[in-house]
Amino acid sequence: MVSIDTPVAETATVKLRITEIFASVQGESTRVGLPTVFVRLTGCPLRCSWCDTAYAFTGGESRTLDAVLQDIASHGLKHVCVTGGEPLSQKASLALMSALCDAGYSVSLETSGALDISAVDARVARIVDLKAPGSGELERNLPANIPLLRAQDEVKMVLADEADYDWAKAQILEHDLAARCTVLLSPVAGDLDPAQLAEWIVRDRLPVRFQLQLHKVLWNDARGR
Numbered sequence: 001m002v003s004i005d006t007p008v009a010e011t012a013t014v015k016l017r018i019t020e021i022f023a024s025v026q027g028e029s030t031r032v033g034l035p036t037v038f039v040r041l042t043g044c045p046l047r048c049s050w051c052d053t054a055y056a057f058t059g060g061e062s063r064t065l066d067a068v069l070q071d072i073a074s075h076g077l078k079h080v081c082v083t084g085g086e087p088l089s090q091k092a093s094l095a096l097m098s099a100l101c102d103a104g105y106s107v108s109l110e111t112s113g114a115l116d117i118s119a120v121d122a123r124v125a126r127i128v129d130l131k132a133p134g135s136g137e138l139e140r141n142l143p144a145n146i147p148l149l150r151a152q153d154e155v156k157m158v159l160a161d162e163a164d165y166d167w168a169k170a171q172i173l174e175h176d177l178a179a180r181c182t183v184l185l186s187p188v189a190g191d192l193d194p195a196q197l198a199e200w201i202v203r204d205r206l207p208v209r210f211q212l213q214l215h216k217v218l219w220n221d222a223r224g225r
Contacts, residue, residue, distance in 0.1 A: 014065035016092045017042040019056040019085065021068070023075045027214035029127050029154055030182055031108060036079040037072050041093055044086040046112050048135040050158060050188045056085040065096055069103070082124075083110040088117070097121050114140040118148055126153040127184075132167050134160030134188070149180040160188040165200055178207035186211050 019040040026036045040053070042060030063071075072080060080100050087093040088111050100107045101123040109120060113129040114137070120126055128145060131137040135158065149155065155177055157168045168185060177183050185208050187197045198210050 014092050014095050015062055016065060016068060016090055016096060017060040018063050018068060019060045021071050023077060025214065026079065026081060028110075028156070028186070028211055029108065029184060030209070031079065031081075031125075032211065032214055034079050035077050036081050037075045037077050039068065039072065039080065039082050039096070041082065041084045041087045041090050043089045044084055044112070045089055046086065046114055046131075046137045046140055048112075048131065048137050048158075050135060050160060050191070052189075053083075053085065065092065065099060068096065069099060072100070072105075073103075078106055079108070080105045081108045081110060086112050086115065088115040088120075094119055094121070097124050112137075112140070113145055114142055116142065117145050128153060128155055130155055130157050130168075130171060132157055132159055132164035134164045134191075146175050146177075146180075149177075151181055153181045154184055155181060156184040156186065158186045158188055159197060160191045162200075164192075165197065169204060169206060172206065172208065183208040184211050185209070186213065189213065 019042045021037065021039050023035065023037050026032050026034045040056055042056055044057055082093060082097055087109060097107055097109060098121045101121050107123065108125040108127055110127045111117060111129065113131065117126050117128060131141050159165050159168055172178060172183060185197065185201060187194045194212055201208060201210055
């Protein structure tokens with residue numbers, strides 16, 4: 001396996017398994033609404049109860065890093081989001097992100113929070129999930145990631161009910177998350193009324209950003225959008 005500082009000239013030897021690459025608007029995070037190229041890597045060790053990208057668990061196409069970079073460049077956009085599945089389950093994702101940064105892209109990573117983020121290129125904005133109890137994957141959270149968070153990173157918690165909200169509030173206070181980076185709270189579509197979550201946030205004066213998944217609003221969660 002190559003290191004994350006592999007020169008672009010060697011990208012033809014690096015392989016990734018890709019589910020899809022497409023252009024859309026960013027539906028989440030503080031980059032919401034920005035035209036973005038999404039690189040969805042295949043594979044994920046988690047099975048969250050509310051997952052909406054289960055089609056990325058298996059399959060995909062093996063492609064060289066060079067081919068992936070050419071595909072991304074063809075879309076002519078500045079922002080690139082590396083997502084999944086769980087991107088960090090493929091070690092070559094580190095080389096991909098570094099190559100994208102070297103090429104001048106603004107790069108974000110969407111990761112489950114279950115895998116170590118320390119080797120991710122420092123130029124990448126890391127969007128790190130904390131899995132609430134309702135996800136069924138609470139025990140997969142990696143506490144060692146929390147001290148690594150920087151101002152350019154973001155923590156996302158997807159909440160299914162009031163118990164999840166109370167858990168999220170406790171995490172924010174215990175780890176002083178809002179002092180580390182932006183904290184994002186989202187409702188599970190179809191489970192938690194978005195207005196109810198917004199009311200709880202305002203009631204408790206939580207220092208967080210409420211968000212909805214914009215792609216669900218615009219395209220009803222259609223694949224490749």
